[in-house]
Amino acid sequence: MFSESTRKPTRPTRPRYLPRHMRSPQNGNDAFLDTGAPELTRSRFYSPQPVQSTRGRGRGRGPWFTARRNPNWEDEKFDELEIVDDTLEEAYVTNNLQAYEDIPVQAYEDIPVQASGDNVPPPVKTFAEIDLGDGLKLNIRRCNYIKPTPIQRHAIPIAVAGRDLMACAQTGSGKTAAFCFPIISGVLKNTLLVARHGGGGGNAVACPLALILAPTRELSCQIYEEAKKFAYMTRVQIAVAYGGTSIYNQLRRLERGVDILVATPGRLVDMIERAKVSLKMIKYLALDEADRMLDMGFEPQIRRIVEQMDMPPPGTRQTMLFSATFPDEIQRFASDFLSDYVFLAVGRVGSSTDLIVQRVELVQEMDKRNHLLSLLRSQRSNGTPHSKVQLASSNLIGVLFCTMPSLDSYKHADKEILFNVLQHALTLVFVETKRRADELERWLSRNGFSAIAMHGDKVQMEREQALRSFKSGATPILVATDVASRGLDIPHVAHVINFDMPKNIVDYVHRIGRTGRAGKCGLATAFFSDKNFNLAKSLAEVMKESNQEAPTWLVQHAENYSASGGGGWVRRGGVDFGGYDLREDIASSSTYNDIYGVPAIDGHYDAVSVDAPTLLGSGDDDYLVASDMNHNAAAAPYGYGSIVASGWD
Numbered sequence: 227m228f229s230e231s232t233r234k235p236t237r238p239t240r241p242r243y244l245p246r247h248m249r250s251p252q253n254g255n256d257a258f259l260d261t262g263a264p265e266l267t268r269s270r271f272y273s274p275q276p277v278q279s280t281r282g283r284g285r286g287r288g289p290w291f292t293a294r295r296n297p298n299w300e301d302e303k304f305d306e307l308e309i310v311d312d313t314l315e316e317a318y319v320t321n322n323l324q325a326y327e328d329i330p331v332q333a334y335e336d337i338p339v340q341a342s343g344d345n346v347p348p349p350v351k352t353f354a355e356i357d358l359g360d361g362l363k364l365n366i367r368r369c370n371y372i373k374p375t376p377i378q379r380h381a382i383p384i385a386v387a388g389r390d391l392m393a394c395a396q397t398g399s400g401k402t403a404a405f406c407f408p409i410i411s412g413v414l415k416n417t418l419l420v421a422r423h424g425g426g427g428g429n430a431v432a433c434p435l436a437l438i439l440a441p442t443r444e445l446s447c448q449i450y451e452e453a454k455k456f457a458y459m460t461r462v463q464i465a466v467a468y469g470g471t472s473i474y475n476q477l478r479r480l481e482r483g484v485d486i487l488v489a490t491p492g493r494l495v496d497m498i499e500r501a502k503v504s505l506k507m508i509k510y511l512a513l514d515e516a517d518r519m520l521d522m523g524f525e526p527q528i529r530r531i532v533e534q535m536d537m538p539p540p541g542t543r544q545t546m547l548f549s550a551t552f553p554d555e556i557q558r559f560a561s562d563f564l565s566d567y568v569f570l571a572v573g574r575v576g577s578s579t580d581l582i583v584q585r586v587e588l589v590q591e592m593d594k595r596n597h598l599l600s601l602l603r604s605q606r607s608n609g610t611p612h613s614k615v616q617l618a619s620s621n622l623i624g625v626l627f628c629t630m631p632s633l634d635s636y637k638h639a640d641k642e643i644l645f646n647v648l649q650h651a652l653t654l655v656f657v658e659t660k661r662r663a664d665e666l667e668r669w670l671s672r673n674g675f676s677a678i679a680m681h682g683d684k685v686q687m688e689r690e691q692a693l694r695s696f697k698s699g700a701t702p703i704l705v706a707t708d709v710a711s712r713g714l715d716i717p718h719v720a721h722v723i724n725f726d727m728p729k730n731i732v733d734y735v736h737r738i739g740r741t742g743r744a745g746k747c748g749l750a751t752a753f754f755s756d757k758n759f760n761l762a763k764s765l766a767e768v769m770k771e772s773n774q775e776a777p778t779w780l781v782q783h784a785e786n787y788s789a790s791g792g793g794g795w796v797r798r799g800g801v802d803f804g805g806y807d808l809r810e811d812i813a814s815s816s817t818y819n820d821i822y823g824v825p826a827i828d829g830h831y832d833a834v835s836v837d838a839p840t841l842l843g844s845g846d847d848d849y850l851v852a853s854d855m856n857h858n859a860a861a862a863p864y865g866y867g868s869i870v871a872s873g874w875d
């Protein structure tokens with residue numbers, strides 16, 4: 227499996243950073259591991275984020291920790307980076323070489339891409355083909371993004387051409403950069419850049435040129451940190467605004483001038499109402515996790531920001547919506563914010579990537595805790611929760627993150643390394659309610675597993691502390707509600723356990739997407755109880771779409787549920803929810819084979835109605851609080867009466 231023949235030419239080895247939670251007495255607790263021979267096994271086993279290790283990681287680089295330890299971190303964060311040769315990118319492409327950095331991206335090759343709309347700008351193969359500006363290009367190289375991922379290949383040229391965009395791509399496939407690069411590049415080219423600093427002083431109103439909205443505080447911070455990396459040493463000023471922390475500090479930061487504001491809607495509205503932020507200069511608007519942002523709980527807030535403040539209308543600003551899922555109803559809402567947009571669907575949108583091995587276990591409610599315990603014990607003692615997990619991918623790096631049938635086939639040194647990695651892999655456990663999260667945290671701790679809970683009832687400092695502790699490996703189990711289900715890019719999450727199934731299949735897709743990111747494999751285990759039969763059909767469909775084998779009992783339940791009139795998600799023709807353009811006029815639609823960028827024969831997808839009730843969020847989640855539970859199915863598309871967004875600032 228690890229034979230030399232599978233290896234591609236690589237760059238010379240150099241010491242690799244070893245994350246704290248993967249250091250062990252065997253390797254002397256060294257932060258850096260000399261990656262001498264055997265190069266592949268050692269470096270990859272120890273450094274599951276090849277080369278991106280300490281640098282250029284995407285979302286979730288643990289900004290808070292670094293920032294607090296070192297106030298000058300921003301200046302120093304690239305210090306250790308060597309700048310790769312300017313011609314490297316072209317050389318790799320020309321010679322069809324595969325660098326370490328390239329490997330994660332390879333996992334997303336050969337996936338279907340649908341782009342529809344008028345005059346869709348063609349995709350590119352390299353970052354070099356796009357005029358992003360020298361500063362940004364240098365930072366892309368600093369981040370070791372050697373080749374664009376498919377969503378980046380397609381979305382960036384569209385966005386750089388100034389087109390509005392609704393883009394769907396699988397979790398962990400690089401959407402953040404896909405909207406950040408065009409925005410940063412656009413802001414850099416904008417002659418109004420100088421205007422932002424005008425005024426100054428305590429009464430200045432910040433007039434950003436770009437606004438990026440995200441549904442949670444943590445995700446906003448993550449995007450902010452990513453954007454700062456991409457804009458490093460350029461003139462572009464980036465700020466973040468989110469709730470749960472002092473607004474005054476954030477306002478003081480805005481007074482210094484801001485080009486790109488990353489914000490959660492609640493805090494942004496607050497700032498606008500205090501006349502501290504004006505949206506009148508907005509040229510770029512991006513909504514990350516757009517379907518969440520536009521679902522019925524938050525649509526009023528978004529409408530307020532986008533339509534009722536002073537933001538320029540569609541057509542005069544550029545609007546980009548990104549998510550891994552885009553249900554029909556949300557697409558309909560979204561089109562109000564867009565003008566002559568391109569719809570882009572990359573991969574089996576709405577399904578999970580097949581880099582994630584999905585397991586579903588039938589577990590009764592009362593048995594869940596013991597089942598979890600035995601799963602974790604098994605994982606701790608032999609690195610594999612169960613003995614018969616099939617590898618979904620031959621991706622070598624992914625092997626690290628997949629459980630394996632047996633370690634016997636590996637030679638002693640490798641086995642030790644694998645053992646170490648799998649034992650110390652991070653596990654994310656999703657539960658339905660905040661109370662359950664706290665209870666499970668305590669129960670796991672009592673039973674010898676270091677766990678920490680994260681949910682919307684915790685104050686922001688506690689939430690950040692929980693995330694930090696998890697990321698660093700100090701607390702390798704995070705028990706979370708759906709507040710952690712979207713967008714978070716936490717390196718080394720090897721296992722996502724749905725202790726409680728989510729209320730809908732969209733959330734399932736996002737939850738399990740916390741593993742199997744950036745081309746690596748991951749494992750997702752679902753505890754399916756008799757409370758979850760309404761999900762049987764959609765779950766079986768998502769598994770099928772992701773090349774996973776659904777257990778017979780699940781398929782049986784799915785069939786029974788269908789026979790009784792229950793809906794599923796996958797539309798006729800096997801295309802997933804959200805992965806097609808709702809607009810009727812798809813005459814100009816083209817489907818690309820991503821490798822060659824040539825239109826495929828049939829770009830047509832049939833639209834069918836979506837099983838609307840499955841869009842509902844949990845009544846006890848961290849996004850929604852039902853203010854009026856007098857359900858009015860006729861008035862509300864998803865069955866709830868009026869729902870207000872709360873705890874979402």
Ligand SMILES: Nc1ncnc2c1ncn2[C@@H]1O[C@H](COP(=O)(O)OP(=O)(O)OP(=O)(O)O)[C@@H](O)[C@H]1O
Nearest residue numbers: 283284371373375397398399400401402713715744
């Ligand atoms: N071109 C690239 N080369 C190498 N790594 C990349 C590239 N683009 C993105 N990444 C890395 O891939 C990871 C996932 O990216 P990102 O968080 O943007 O995914 P996403 O599609 O937004 O996921 P989600 O749907 O969960 O929000 C990040 O760690 C990021 O640094």
